[in-house]
Amino acid sequence: MRIRVERGTEIDDENRFYPIFVSLEDRVCLVIGGGEVAQRKVAGLLRFGAVIRIVAKDLTCRLEERCDGTRVRWIGRDYEPGCLDAVDLVFAATSDVELNRRISADARARKLWCNMASDPEMGTFIVPSMVTRGALNLAVSTGGASPALAREIREKLEKEFGPEWGPYIRLMGYLRKVIQSMGLESSENQRLFRAIAALPILSWIQEGRRGEILRGLQDVCGPRLGIEGLNALLDELWKPFSSSSQPCATPPEPSAT
Incomplete structure (x- = not known):
C-alpha cells in the first residue's frame, strides 16, 4: 500500500x-x-x-x-x-x-x-463486479487493475452466497420492523435482534424447513410476533421454490455489470 x-x-x-x-x-x-x-x-x-x-x-x-x-x-x-x-x-x-x-x-x-x-x-x-441476492449486494473491485480477477472473485462469492440469501435478508428486514413496532425498550429490542440472529434461519431456508422457522421465531418473540403476517410473508418467499423443498436449488440471480 x-x-x-x-x-x-x-x-x-x-x-x-x-x-x-x-x-x-x-x-x-x-x-x-x-x-x-x-x-x-x-x-x-x-x-x-x-x-x-x-x-x-x-x-x-x-x-x-x-x-x-x-x-x-x-x-x-x-x-x-x-x-x-x-x-x-x-x-x-x-x-x-x-x-x-x-x-x-x-x-x-x-x-x-x-x-x-x-x-x-x-x-x-x-x-464493480456484483453478486445480488434480493436486497443483499456484494460488490467487488480491484480499482480497475484487473477486471478479470474481480470476475473470478465474484464467481466464488456467487457459490458462497446462494439464492437463499435473498429471502433470508427480506425476512430479517421484516422481523426488524415488527420488533421496532412493539414499543419495547431499546435494550429489549437489541436482545431480540441478537436472539433472532443466533437462530439457524439461513440453514432452515436452505433445507426448506419452514416449520422450524415459525417455531424458532415464536420461541424467541412469543405471541407478540403476529403469526398471520409472518405466514403471509413466508408464503410469498416460498413461491419461487414451490417446485422444490429447497430454495437453494433455484438458479442464482444474474450479477450486475
Missing part, C-alpha cells in the same frame, strides 16, 4: 475509489456506444430504474429492442460535447480508446461523473 501525504492528510494511492451505493431511480444516464459493452451497461442500469440515453450511430439488435423512446432513448449520431447536457452520469463505452478519453475529459470539465470502459482507472467512477 502506497501512502502519500497531501496537506497533512494521508491518501492511499492504491485505493483512490471511494466505495458507495447510489440510487439511480429516474436519474438520466448517458451511454455512449452501441456495442456489447454498452449493451451490458444498459442492462445493468435498467435494473436500478435509470433513464437512459444512448449516443451511437449503430446499435446491437438487443439494444435496439430496448429503445422504447421513454425509459431508453436512442440518439443516432456521433458523440459531441452537447450530448452531456442535462445528464447525471456518463458511460464512455465505445471501441475507440481516444474517443472514450475525450468523453471523460469533457465530463470532468462539466463536473460529471464518467465511467470509462476502456481505461477504468482513468474515469471518475468504476462499476
Whole structure:
C-alpha cells in the first residue's frame, strides 16, 4: 500500500475509489456506444430504474429492442460535447480508446461523473463486479487493475452466497420492523435482534424447513410476533421454490455489470 501525504492528510494511492451505493431511480444516464459493452451497461442500469440515453450511430439488435423512446432513448449520431447536457452520469463505452478519453475529459470539465470502459482507472467512477441476492449486494473491485480477477472473485462469492440469501435478508428486514413496532425498550429490542440472529434461519431456508422457522421465531418473540403476517410473508418467499423443498436449488440471480 502506497501512502502519500497531501496537506497533512494521508491518501492511499492504491485505493483512490471511494466505495458507495447510489440510487439511480429516474436519474438520466448517458451511454455512449452501441456495442456489447454498452449493451451490458444498459442492462445493468435498467435494473436500478435509470433513464437512459444512448449516443451511437449503430446499435446491437438487443439494444435496439430496448429503445422504447421513454425509459431508453436512442440518439443516432456521433458523440459531441452537447450530448452531456442535462445528464447525471456518463458511460464512455465505445471501441475507440481516444474517443472514450475525450468523453471523460469533457465530463470532468462539466463536473460529471464518467465511467470509462476502456481505461477504468482513468474515469471518475468504476462499476464493480456484483453478486445480488434480493436486497443483499456484494460488490467487488480491484480499482480497475484487473477486471478479470474481480470476475473470478465474484464467481466464488456467487457459490458462497446462494439464492437463499435473498429471502433470508427480506425476512430479517421484516422481523426488524415488527420488533421496532412493539414499543419495547431499546435494550429489549437489541436482545431480540441478537436472539433472532443466533437462530439457524439461513440453514432452515436452505433445507426448506419452514416449520422450524415459525417455531424458532415464536420461541424467541412469543405471541407478540403476529403469526398471520409472518405466514403471509413466508408464503410469498416460498413461491419461487414451490417446485422444490429447497430454495437453494433455484438458479442464482444474474450479477450486475
